[in-house]
Amino acid sequence: MTWARQVFSEEMAALGVVCDERSALDAELEAMAALHGVTRRYVVSYLGEPTVRLIARRAATAATGLDAGLLSAASRLDEEHPEAKGWPGEVRNYLIDHLAAHRGALEYAEATTGGRLGIEETGLLRFRYTDPSGLAGGLDPGPGTVAVLTIQHPDVLAPGRALRADPAWGRPIFEWAYRLKEDSYRNSTGIDAGRLIWAWADLATVAAAQRPELAVAGAIDQFGAANGNPKAVAVLARVPVERCLFTSHLLFDGFVLRGRYAAFDIDDALGVHRRFGRTHLDPSDPADPIRDTIIASWVERLLGGADRADVRLQVCLDRIEPDEIVAVVPLNLGARPATTGGQSTAPERLGAG
Numbered sequence: 001m002t003w004a005r006q007v008f009s010e011e012m013a014a015l016g017v018v019c020d021e022r023s024a025l026d027a028e029l030e031a032m033a034a035l036h037g038v039t040r041r042y043v044v045s046y047l048g049e050p051t052v053r054l055i056a057r058r059a060a061t062a063a064t065g066l067d068a069g070l071l072s073a074a075s076r077l078d079e080e081h082p083e084a085k086g087w088p089g090e091v092r093n094y095l096i097d098h099l100a101a102h103r104g105a106l107e108y109a110e111a112t113t114g115g116r117l118g119i120e121e122t123g124l125l126r127f128r129y130t131d132p133s134g135l136a137g138g139l140d141p142g143p144g145t146v147a148v149l150t151i152q153h154p155d156v157l158a159p160g161r162a163l164r165a166d167p168a169w170g171r172p173i174f175e176w177a178y179r180l181k182e183d184s185y186r187n188s189t190g191i192d193a194g195r196l197i198w199a200w201a202d203l204a205t206v207a208a209a210q211r212p213e214l215a216v217a218g219a220i221d222q223f224g225a226a227n228g229n230p231k232a233v234a235v236l237a238r239v240p241v242e243r244c245l246f247t248s249h250l251l252f253d254g255f256v257l258r259g260r261y262a263a264f265d266i267d268d269a270l271g272v273h274r275r276f277g278r279t280h281l282d283p284s285d286p287a288d289p290i291r292d293t294i295i296a297s298w299v300e301r302l303l304g305g306a307d308r309a310d311v312r313l314q315v316c317l318d319r320i321e322p323d324e325i326v327a328v329v330p331l332n333l334g335a336r337p338a339t340t341g342g343q344s345t346a347p348e349r350l351g352a353g
Contacts (some may be wrong), residue, residue: 004025004044004047004052005021005022005025006058007049007052007053007056008021008024008025008052008053008055008059009021011025011052011053011056011057012056012059013320014075015056015057015071015072015075016070016071016074016075019059021179024035024059024062025055025056025059027059028058028059029043029044029055031041032055038095040112043119057069057072061166068095068147069100069101069103069104070096070100072100072103073095073096073097073098073100073103074096074101074256076099077092077095077096077099080099081095087266087270088270088273088336089287090260090273090278090279090280091266091269091270091273091279092122094125094263094266094270094279095266097125098124098125101125101127101250101254102119102127105119105127105250106119107309107310108311108312109129109204109206109311112204112205112207112208112211113135113204113208116131116132116135116207116328117129117130117131117203117204117207118130118131118132119133119311122307123264123265123315124263124265124266124268125204125250125251125254125255126248126250126251126310127250127310127311128307128309128310128311129204129310129311131311135207136201136203136207138211139203139206139207139210139211139239142238143239144240144242145238145240145241146201146238146239146240146241146244146308146315147201147204147206147210147211147236147238147326148199148200148201148206148236148239148244148315148320148323149197149199149200149201149206149234149235149236149237149316150163150197150199150200150236150237150320151206151232151233151234151235151331152232152233152235153231153232153233154231154232154233154328155183157233157235157328159322160322161322161327162316162319162320162321162322163197163235163319163320163321164195164197164204164319165195165196165197165198165335166195167194167195167236174257176194177252177256177257178195178305180256180298181196181245181247181303181316182195182196183193184245184299184303185245185318187318188245189242189243189244189245189318190306191243191318193317193318193319196316196317196318196322197236197316197317197318197319198314198315199314199315199316199317200249200312200313200314200315201244201246201308201313201314201315202310202311202312202313202314203231203309203313204311205312206314207327209234209236210326212235232331233330233331234328234329234330234331235320235325235327235328235330236325236327236329237320237324237325237326237327238324238326239317239320239324243314243317243319244316244317244319245305245315246305246306246310246313246314247302247303247305247306247313247314247315247316248302248306248307248310248311248312248313248314249303249312249313249314250310250311250312251301252302252314253305255297255298255302256298256302258280259280259281259283259294260279260280260281260294261279261280261290261293261294261297262294262297262300262301262302263279263297264299264301272290272293273349276290276293279294280294281294290314296322305313319332
Protein backbone atom coordinates (compact mmCIF):
# COMPACT_ATOMS: atom_id res chain seq x y z
CA MET A 1 0.00 0.00 0.00
CA THR A 2 2.93 2.35 0.50
CA TRP A 3 3.43 2.92 -3.21
CA ALA A 4 -0.32 3.39 -3.73
CA ARG A 5 -0.45 6.07 -1.04
CA GLN A 6 2.50 7.81 -2.69
CA VAL A 7 0.84 7.79 -6.12
CA PHE A 8 -2.44 8.97 -4.57
CA SER A 9 -0.63 11.81 -2.80
CA GLU A 10 1.18 12.86 -6.00
CA GLU A 11 -2.06 13.02 -7.97
CA MET A 12 -3.85 15.02 -5.28
CA ALA A 13 -0.93 17.46 -5.17
CA ALA A 14 -1.06 17.82 -8.97
CA LEU A 15 -4.74 18.68 -8.66
CA GLY A 16 -4.02 21.24 -5.92
CA VAL A 17 -6.32 19.51 -3.43
CA VAL A 18 -5.53 19.39 0.28
CA CYS A 19 -7.40 16.84 2.40
CA ASP A 20 -6.85 13.90 4.73
CA GLU A 21 -5.36 11.73 1.99
CA ARG A 22 -5.11 8.54 4.04
CA SER A 23 -8.80 8.65 4.97
CA ALA A 24 -9.82 9.62 1.43
CA LEU A 25 -7.96 6.68 -0.15
CA ASP A 26 -9.21 4.24 2.48
CA ALA A 27 -12.81 5.36 1.92
CA GLU A 28 -12.52 4.88 -1.85
CA LEU A 29 -11.02 1.40 -1.43
CA GLU A 30 -13.76 0.39 1.00
CA ALA A 31 -16.41 1.61 -1.46
CA MET A 32 -14.84 -0.37 -4.32
CA ALA A 33 -14.70 -3.50 -2.18
CA ALA A 34 -18.34 -3.12 -1.16
CA LEU A 35 -19.45 -2.50 -4.76
CA HIS A 36 -17.82 -5.71 -6.01
CA GLY A 37 -18.52 -7.80 -2.92
CA VAL A 38 -14.86 -8.53 -2.18
CA THR A 39 -12.41 -7.69 0.58
CA ARG A 40 -10.36 -4.52 0.61
CA ARG A 41 -7.19 -6.62 0.52
CA TYR A 42 -8.40 -8.23 -2.69
CA VAL A 43 -8.98 -4.79 -4.26
CA VAL A 44 -5.52 -3.63 -3.22
CA SER A 45 -3.90 -6.72 -4.76
CA TYR A 46 -5.19 -5.67 -8.21
CA LEU A 47 -4.41 -1.95 -8.02
CA GLY A 48 -2.25 -0.41 -10.73
CA GLU A 49 -0.97 3.14 -11.01
CA PRO A 50 -3.66 4.30 -13.50
CA THR A 51 -6.37 3.01 -11.16
CA VAL A 52 -4.86 4.76 -8.15
CA ARG A 53 -4.70 8.03 -10.06
CA LEU A 54 -8.31 7.60 -11.13
CA ILE A 55 -9.27 6.99 -7.49
CA ALA A 56 -7.42 10.17 -6.51
CA ARG A 57 -9.28 12.20 -9.13
CA ARG A 58 -12.59 10.85 -7.86
CA ALA A 59 -11.62 11.66 -4.27
CA ALA A 60 -10.59 15.18 -5.31
CA THR A 61 -13.99 15.74 -6.89
CA ALA A 62 -15.71 14.46 -3.74
CA ALA A 63 -13.61 16.78 -1.55
CA THR A 64 -14.08 19.93 -3.63
CA GLY A 65 -17.30 19.42 -5.58
CA LEU A 66 -15.32 20.26 -8.74
CA ASP A 67 -14.49 18.05 -11.71
CA ALA A 68 -10.98 16.63 -11.41
CA GLY A 69 -10.23 17.59 -14.99
CA LEU A 70 -10.99 21.23 -14.20
CA LEU A 71 -8.86 21.11 -11.06
CA SER A 72 -5.94 19.72 -13.05
CA ALA A 73 -6.30 22.30 -15.82
CA ALA A 74 -6.58 25.19 -13.36
CA SER A 75 -3.48 24.06 -11.47
CA ARG A 76 -1.31 24.19 -14.58
CA LEU A 77 -2.92 27.11 -16.42
CA ASP A 78 -0.48 29.90 -15.53
CA GLU A 79 2.58 27.70 -16.06
CA GLU A 80 1.49 26.51 -19.49
CA HIS A 81 -0.23 29.76 -20.55
CA PRO A 82 1.44 32.73 -18.82
CA GLU A 83 -0.45 35.07 -21.16
CA ALA A 84 -3.64 34.13 -19.29
CA LYS A 85 -2.56 35.82 -16.05
CA GLY A 86 -3.98 39.17 -17.10
CA TRP A 87 -7.27 37.87 -18.46
CA PRO A 88 -10.61 38.34 -16.65
CA GLY A 89 -11.64 35.33 -14.59
CA GLU A 90 -14.44 34.40 -16.98
CA VAL A 91 -12.06 34.29 -19.93
CA ARG A 92 -9.50 32.29 -17.95
CA ASN A 93 -12.29 29.80 -17.29
CA TYR A 94 -12.81 29.32 -21.02
CA LEU A 95 -9.21 28.13 -21.34
CA ILE A 96 -9.43 25.98 -18.20
CA ASP A 97 -12.50 24.28 -19.65
CA HIS A 98 -10.71 23.83 -22.98
CA LEU A 99 -7.66 22.22 -21.39
CA ALA A 100 -9.86 19.91 -19.30
CA ALA A 101 -11.98 18.97 -22.31
CA HIS A 102 -8.88 18.20 -24.37
CA ARG A 103 -7.52 15.85 -21.74
CA GLY A 104 -10.95 14.33 -21.30
CA ALA A 105 -11.26 13.71 -25.04
CA LEU A 106 -7.89 11.95 -25.13
CA GLU A 107 -8.80 9.83 -22.11
CA TYR A 108 -12.19 8.97 -23.59
CA ALA A 109 -10.70 7.87 -26.90
CA GLU A 110 -8.19 5.73 -25.03
CA ALA A 111 -10.81 4.25 -22.71
CA THR A 112 -13.24 3.33 -25.48
CA THR A 113 -11.01 2.32 -28.40
CA GLY A 114 -7.64 1.65 -26.82
CA GLY A 115 -5.98 4.55 -28.62
CA ARG A 116 -7.14 3.66 -32.14
CA LEU A 117 -8.50 7.20 -32.45
CA GLY A 118 -6.57 10.44 -32.06
CA ILE A 119 -7.74 13.97 -31.21
CA GLU A 120 -7.13 17.29 -32.95
CA GLU A 121 -8.20 20.78 -31.90
CA THR A 122 -10.34 22.85 -34.24
CA GLY A 123 -11.18 25.77 -31.93
CA LEU A 124 -12.16 26.64 -28.38
CA LEU A 125 -13.82 23.54 -26.86
CA ARG A 126 -13.85 22.13 -30.38
CA PHE A 127 -12.17 18.81 -31.10
CA ARG A 128 -12.57 16.08 -33.66
CA TYR A 129 -11.31 12.54 -34.00
CA THR A 130 -8.49 11.49 -36.25
CA ASP A 131 -8.69 7.92 -37.48
CA PRO A 132 -5.24 6.64 -38.45
CA SER A 133 -6.33 3.00 -38.15
CA GLY A 134 -9.37 3.40 -40.41
CA LEU A 135 -11.78 2.37 -37.65
CA ALA A 136 -14.67 4.34 -39.15
CA GLY A 137 -14.57 2.23 -42.31
CA GLY A 138 -15.84 -0.80 -40.43
CA LEU A 139 -18.72 1.08 -38.82
CA ASP A 140 -20.44 2.59 -41.84
CA PRO A 141 -24.18 1.79 -41.52
CA GLY A 142 -24.85 2.63 -45.17
CA PRO A 143 -25.85 5.68 -47.24
CA GLY A 144 -28.21 8.13 -45.59
CA THR A 145 -28.11 6.48 -42.17
CA VAL A 146 -26.12 7.00 -38.99
CA ALA A 147 -25.32 4.67 -36.09
CA VAL A 148 -26.46 6.05 -32.73
CA LEU A 149 -26.47 4.89 -29.12
CA THR A 150 -29.06 6.09 -26.62
CA ILE A 151 -29.38 5.26 -22.91
CA GLN A 152 -32.97 4.53 -21.93
CA HIS A 153 -35.09 3.02 -19.18
CA PRO A 154 -36.29 -0.41 -20.39
CA ASP A 155 -39.93 0.55 -19.71
CA VAL A 156 -39.98 2.80 -22.80
CA LEU A 157 -39.20 -0.19 -25.04
CA ALA A 158 -42.17 -2.14 -26.36
CA PRO A 159 -42.17 -4.83 -29.09
CA GLY A 160 -43.41 -3.55 -32.43
CA ARG A 161 -43.62 0.08 -31.29
CA ALA A 162 -41.35 3.01 -32.08
CA LEU A 163 -39.12 4.18 -29.26
CA ARG A 164 -40.09 7.71 -28.28
CA ALA A 165 -39.10 9.95 -25.38
CA ASP A 166 -41.58 9.95 -22.50
CA PRO A 167 -42.89 13.55 -22.20
CA ALA A 168 -43.79 12.94 -18.54
CA TRP A 169 -40.13 12.56 -17.60
CA GLY A 170 -37.20 14.92 -17.89
CA ARG A 171 -34.30 16.57 -16.12
CA PRO A 172 -35.74 19.77 -14.57
CA ILE A 173 -32.37 21.49 -14.32
CA PHE A 174 -32.07 21.37 -18.13
CA GLU A 175 -35.68 21.90 -19.25
CA TRP A 176 -35.09 25.42 -20.59
CA ALA A 177 -32.18 24.16 -22.74
CA TYR A 178 -34.22 21.21 -23.98
CA ARG A 179 -36.91 23.57 -25.25
CA LEU A 180 -34.25 25.46 -27.17
CA LYS A 181 -33.09 22.20 -28.77
CA GLU A 182 -36.68 21.21 -29.59
CA ASP A 183 -37.17 24.49 -31.48
CA SER A 184 -33.92 23.91 -33.36
CA TYR A 185 -34.97 20.37 -34.24
CA ARG A 186 -38.29 21.58 -35.66
CA ASN A 187 -36.54 24.28 -37.70
CA SER A 188 -33.90 21.85 -38.98
CA THR A 189 -36.03 18.81 -39.84
CA GLY A 190 -39.55 20.20 -40.20
CA ILE A 191 -40.72 17.66 -37.60
CA ASP A 192 -42.65 18.97 -34.59
CA ALA A 193 -41.65 16.17 -32.24
CA GLY A 194 -41.97 17.77 -28.81
CA ARG A 195 -39.85 15.74 -26.39
CA LEU A 196 -36.78 14.40 -28.20
CA ILE A 197 -34.65 11.30 -27.88
CA TRP A 198 -31.04 12.19 -27.08
CA ALA A 199 -28.33 9.87 -28.32
CA TRP A 200 -24.62 9.65 -29.00
CA ALA A 201 -23.30 9.48 -32.55
CA ASP A 202 -19.59 10.16 -32.05
CA LEU A 203 -17.09 7.71 -33.49
CA ALA A 204 -15.55 6.47 -30.23
CA THR A 205 -18.90 5.73 -28.58
CA VAL A 206 -20.39 4.00 -31.61
CA ALA A 207 -17.19 2.00 -32.16
CA ALA A 208 -17.22 0.69 -28.60
CA ALA A 209 -20.93 -0.18 -28.81
CA GLN A 210 -21.02 -1.61 -32.32
CA ARG A 211 -17.68 -3.41 -32.27
CA PRO A 212 -17.11 -4.46 -28.64
CA GLU A 213 -14.24 -6.69 -29.71
CA LEU A 214 -12.35 -3.51 -30.63
CA ALA A 215 -13.24 -1.65 -27.45
CA VAL A 216 -11.70 -1.64 -24.00
CA ALA A 217 -13.48 -4.11 -21.73
CA GLY A 218 -16.45 -2.52 -19.96
CA ALA A 219 -16.40 0.59 -22.16
CA ILE A 220 -20.10 0.40 -22.96
CA ASP A 221 -21.02 0.56 -19.27
CA GLN A 222 -19.59 4.03 -18.82
CA PHE A 223 -21.99 5.53 -21.38
CA GLY A 224 -24.81 5.38 -18.87
CA ALA A 225 -22.80 6.38 -15.83
CA ALA A 226 -24.39 9.83 -15.61
CA ASN A 227 -27.89 8.58 -16.34
CA GLY A 228 -28.79 8.17 -12.69
CA ASN A 229 -30.73 4.94 -13.31
CA PRO A 230 -29.10 1.59 -12.50
CA LYS A 231 -31.65 -0.21 -14.71
CA ALA A 232 -30.73 1.74 -17.86
CA VAL A 233 -30.03 -0.07 -21.10
CA ALA A 234 -28.04 0.93 -24.18
CA VAL A 235 -30.06 0.98 -27.40
CA LEU A 236 -27.93 0.75 -30.54
CA ALA A 237 -29.72 1.82 -33.71
CA ARG A 238 -29.23 2.96 -37.29
CA VAL A 239 -31.45 5.89 -38.19
CA PRO A 240 -32.01 8.15 -41.22
CA VAL A 241 -29.83 11.25 -41.23
CA GLU A 242 -32.76 13.47 -42.20
CA ARG A 243 -34.39 12.84 -38.81
CA CYS A 244 -31.26 13.86 -36.90
CA LEU A 245 -30.05 17.13 -35.41
CA PHE A 246 -26.32 16.87 -34.66
CA THR A 247 -24.62 19.07 -32.07
CA SER A 248 -21.42 18.95 -30.04
CA HIS A 249 -21.98 17.87 -26.45
CA LEU A 250 -18.83 19.76 -25.44
CA LEU A 251 -20.19 23.00 -26.87
CA PHE A 252 -23.73 22.48 -25.61
CA ASP A 253 -22.51 21.73 -22.09
CA GLY A 254 -19.72 24.32 -22.13
CA PHE A 255 -21.79 27.22 -23.44
CA VAL A 256 -25.57 26.72 -23.46
CA LEU A 257 -25.96 24.88 -20.15
CA ARG A 258 -23.68 27.44 -18.50
CA GLY A 259 -25.49 30.40 -20.01
CA ARG A 260 -22.40 31.90 -21.59
CA TYR A 261 -21.29 33.26 -24.93
CA ALA A 262 -20.22 30.60 -27.43
CA ALA A 263 -16.78 32.02 -28.15
CA PHE A 264 -14.90 30.70 -31.16
CA ASP A 265 -11.53 31.50 -29.60
CA ILE A 266 -10.02 33.47 -26.70
CA ASP A 267 -9.77 36.71 -28.68
CA ASP A 268 -13.48 36.43 -29.42
CA ALA A 269 -14.24 35.92 -25.70
CA LEU A 270 -12.03 38.86 -24.73
CA GLY A 271 -13.81 41.08 -27.24
CA VAL A 272 -17.23 40.26 -25.83
CA HIS A 273 -15.98 40.77 -22.28
CA ARG A 274 -14.60 44.21 -23.19
CA ARG A 275 -17.95 45.12 -24.73
CA PHE A 276 -20.25 43.91 -21.93
CA GLY A 277 -17.98 43.44 -18.91
CA ARG A 278 -18.88 39.74 -18.79
CA THR A 279 -19.57 36.76 -21.03
CA HIS A 280 -22.57 35.18 -19.28
CA LEU A 281 -26.31 35.76 -19.06
CA ASP A 282 -28.11 37.18 -16.06
CA PRO A 283 -30.99 34.65 -15.90
CA SER A 284 -33.05 36.95 -13.68
CA ASP A 285 -33.03 39.81 -16.21
CA PRO A 286 -35.04 39.23 -19.43
CA ALA A 287 -33.76 42.58 -20.74
CA ASP A 288 -30.10 41.69 -20.13
CA PRO A 289 -28.14 43.64 -22.83
CA ILE A 290 -25.88 40.65 -23.54
CA ARG A 291 -28.77 38.22 -24.03
CA ASP A 292 -29.22 38.68 -27.80
CA THR A 293 -25.49 38.38 -28.44
CA ILE A 294 -25.23 35.15 -26.45
CA ILE A 295 -28.32 33.50 -27.92
CA ALA A 296 -27.22 34.45 -31.43
CA SER A 297 -23.86 32.78 -30.78
CA TRP A 298 -25.65 29.58 -29.73
CA VAL A 299 -27.87 29.52 -32.80
CA GLU A 300 -25.05 30.27 -35.23
CA ARG A 301 -22.30 28.13 -33.70
CA LEU A 302 -23.99 25.28 -31.87
CA LEU A 303 -27.52 24.59 -33.06
CA GLY A 304 -26.93 24.80 -36.79
CA GLY A 305 -25.28 21.38 -37.01
CA ALA A 306 -21.93 19.81 -36.27
CA ASP A 307 -19.03 18.07 -37.97
CA ARG A 308 -19.73 14.33 -38.00
CA ALA A 309 -16.16 13.76 -36.77
CA ASP A 310 -16.69 15.90 -33.65
CA VAL A 311 -15.69 14.48 -30.29
CA ARG A 312 -18.73 13.63 -28.15
CA LEU A 313 -21.15 14.23 -31.02
CA GLN A 314 -24.72 14.10 -29.78
CA VAL A 315 -27.86 13.71 -31.84
CA CYS A 316 -31.53 14.45 -31.22
CA LEU A 317 -34.28 12.63 -33.05
CA ASP A 318 -38.05 12.23 -32.85
CA ARG A 319 -38.21 8.42 -32.67
CA ILE A 320 -36.46 5.13 -33.35
CA GLU A 321 -38.49 2.61 -35.33
CA PRO A 322 -38.40 -1.09 -34.34
CA ASP A 323 -36.57 -2.09 -37.53
CA GLU A 324 -33.93 0.58 -36.85
CA ILE A 325 -32.90 -0.99 -33.52
CA VAL A 326 -29.82 -3.17 -33.87
CA ALA A 327 -29.37 -4.27 -30.25
CA VAL A 328 -30.46 -3.55 -26.67
CA VAL A 329 -27.63 -4.07 -24.18
CA PRO A 330 -28.06 -4.11 -20.37
CA LEU A 331 -25.51 -1.93 -18.56
CA ASN A 332 -23.56 -2.82 -15.45
CA LEU A 333 -23.92 0.52 -13.68
CA GLY A 334 -24.92 0.09 -10.08
CA ALA A 335 -26.68 2.99 -8.36
CA ARG A 336 -24.81 6.22 -9.05
CA PRO A 337 -26.05 9.74 -8.33
CA ALA A 338 -26.13 12.02 -11.37
CA THR A 339 -25.20 15.56 -10.39
CA THR A 340 -23.73 18.78 -11.67
CA GLY A 341 -22.70 21.64 -9.43
CA GLY A 342 -24.31 19.83 -6.50
CA GLN A 343 -27.71 19.68 -8.24
CA SER A 344 -29.35 16.47 -9.38
CA THR A 345 -29.39 15.77 -13.12
CA ALA A 346 -31.21 12.44 -12.79
CA PRO A 347 -34.52 12.01 -14.65
CA GLU A 348 -37.59 13.06 -12.67
CA ARG A 349 -41.32 13.01 -13.27
CA LEU A 350 -42.08 16.54 -14.45
CA GLY A 351 -44.43 18.56 -12.31
CA ALA A 352 -44.11 16.18 -9.39
CA GLY A 353 -44.49 17.83 -6.00
